[in-house]
Amino acid sequence: MKINTVFEKYLTHRKVNIKAIMLMFLTGIVFSQVKAGPDNIASMAKEKSNSKFPDELVNFTSYEKNPVFTGTGTNSWDQMIRERGYILKEDGMYHLWYTGYNKQSGKATESHLGYATSEDGITWTRYINNPIYDAGWVEDMCVIKSKGTYYMFAEGKDDIAHQLTSADRIHWKENGPLDIRYSNGQPLSKGPFGTPSIWLENDKWYLFYERDDLGIWLAVSTDLKVWTNLQDEPVIKMGPELYDKYAVAVDQIIKYKGSYYAYYHASAYKDWHEWSSCVAKSDDLIHWVKYSKNPILRENKSSPVLVYDGDAYRLYTMHPVVCVHFPDILNYQKLP
Numbered sequence: 001m002k003i004n005t006v007f008e009k010y011l012t013h014r015k016v017n018i019k020a021i022m023l024m025f026l027t028g029i030v031f032s033q034v035k036a037g038p039d040n041i042a043s044m045a046k047e048k049s050n051s052k053f054p055d056e057l058v059n060f061t062s063y064e065k066n067p068v069f070t071g072t073g074t075n076s077w078d079q080m081i082r083e084r085g086y087i088l089k090e091d092g093m094y095h096l097w098y099t100g101y102n103k104q105s106g107k108a109t110e111s112h113l114g115y116a117t118s119e120d121g122i123t124w125t126r127y128i129n130n131p132i133y134d135a136g137w138v139e140d141m142c143v144i145k146s147k148g149t150y151y152m153f154a155e156g157k158d159d160i161a162h163q164l165t166s167a168d169r170i171h172w173k174e175n176g177p178l179d180i181r182y183s184n185g186q187p188l189s190k191g192p193f194g195t196p197s198i199w200l201e202n203d204k205w206y207l208f209y210e211r212d213d214l215g216i217w218l219a220v221s222t223d224l225k226v227w228t229n230l231q232d233e234p235v236i237k238m239g240p241e242l243y244d245k246y247a248v249a250v251d252q253i254i255k256y257k258g259s260y261y262a263y264y265h266a267s268a269y270k271d272w273h274e275w276s277s278c279v280a281k282s283d284d285l286i287h288w289v290k291y292s293k294n295p296i297l298r299e300n301k302s303s304p305v306l307v308y309d310g311d312a313y314r315l316y317t318m319h320p321v322v323c324v325h326f327p328d329i330l331n332y333q334k335l336p
Contacts, residue, residue, distance in 0.1 A: 053291050057261060057306075058279055060296065060315045060325035069096065069116065069124045069322035075104050077131055078114050083140040083155070084195065084251050084265075084303035085318040087121070090145075094118040094307070095169055096322070097152070099139035100131065113138040113154075115170060121309065121316075121324060133164070133172045140303075142252065144198050151198070151224075153178075153207070159192035161209060163224070178207070180219050180227045193217075195249040199260070199285065206253070206285055208262070213247035213272075214238065216264070218285065236280060236288050242268045243276060243295050251318075252305050253285075260285055265302035265319070266295065275302035277317055297325065 071080035078100025085098035096116045112131040116124040141154035152164040152172065161180075164172040178196065180188045192212055199206040207219045207227050215234030219227035239245045244266030252263045262280045276295035280288040296315075297304065303318040315325040 052259075052281060052289070053261075053279065054256065056312060056327050057256060058291060058293070058296050059328040061328055062297075062301075063122075063324045063326060065122075066323035067321035068122050068324050069098070071100065071321075075102065076100075077102055077112060077134075078126075079103060081114075081321065082111065083319055084142070084305070085322060086141050086143045087305055087307050087316055088143055088145070089121070089307055089309065092119070094121040094124075096124060097141055097143055098318075098322070099141070111137050111139040113141070113172070121307065121314065124322075127170065132170050136174060138164070140195050142197050144200060146200055153196035153198050155194040155196070159194035159212075161193055161196040178227055179225060180207070180209070181229065183229045183232050185228065195251070197250045197252060199253040199255075201255075208235075208250040208253065210249040213249050213267075216248055216250050216262075230286060235286050236262065236264065236290075238266075241290075241294070244268070244278060244290075246270050247272055247275075248278075251303050254306055254313075259283055262288060263304040263306060263315075265304065274298075274300055275319065276300075277302050277304040277315075301325075 071078055073079065079102040081098050081100050083099050085096055088095045094117065096118070098114045098116065099111045100114045101111045113133040114130045115127040115132045118124045137157040138154045141152050143150055143152050148167070150166040150169055152166070153161060154164065156162045156177065160177050162177045163175045165175060166172045180193060182188060193209050195210045197208040203222065205221045205224060207221065208216055209219070210216055215238060216236040217229060218231070218235045219229045221227045236248055236250065238248050245268055247267040248264055250262050250264045254261050260282045262282070264278050264280065265275050266278050267275050277297040278294040279291045279296055281291070282288045297317060300320060301317040301323055305316045305318060306313045307316060312327045314327065317323045317325065
């Protein structure tokens, strides 16, 4: 049988796992016969560092029919899309929230919230009554469900993070801007605080946010009303490598086999004309180690969001259009 697309290859991954096993076996034989000189020792050290990042979380192949979701390109409210959208998979259906805007309307600065669904995460259907929220600016959002309620954390006007809630994914209530405090309890200084990303564990909410994309800070809350920095220095800084020298912002946190992984977008350019997708790892949400082979995706494939599809994590990049990237076949193993 001829396999034509990355998606079809992905769907047949269980049939080729034996190749991965054989490849690992043969690689081990060859490697064992290489003399451990200085260059090889350095290489081994680098590989050991990279081994902390599971292949299934960092190695992806782009779907050749990308993008899977874009702006309409017509004179609609969502003529174009921008920034981070967000995807959840629930009850066999993929749910996408996205930011749309129209350059031709004369209101290009107004960004509103749209919603779409898909059975396979490839072909999407826009909600017939979009936009689902147009009472204010909503972009760069993340969505999390807790105790029957959907919580959306998003940027508003002037890159000020705010929170919305919903019972049905479609009808959203505005709850106002986030009240973020320094570690001493004093209010955060005036200025933007955007790209809010949430992790919830043991009834504690962890908020990762950026300020002008110059670093990533971490604040916590137990009541969703006041957020207090765990420290007043960024938990993830720009650099020192070129790929994230000029901008960083976290898009998603996941926990996998006891460790936390931050998927973030970054820029190697002062004018931010190009973005990439990167990964960092932590055991405590505060101290992070960046993947030595960052970025995992380049060429303006940014704002990465992982979605577990029942077999593995597939990676969606949300800006400036939605693209999907499947885990490399030979590196794939069934997830627990």
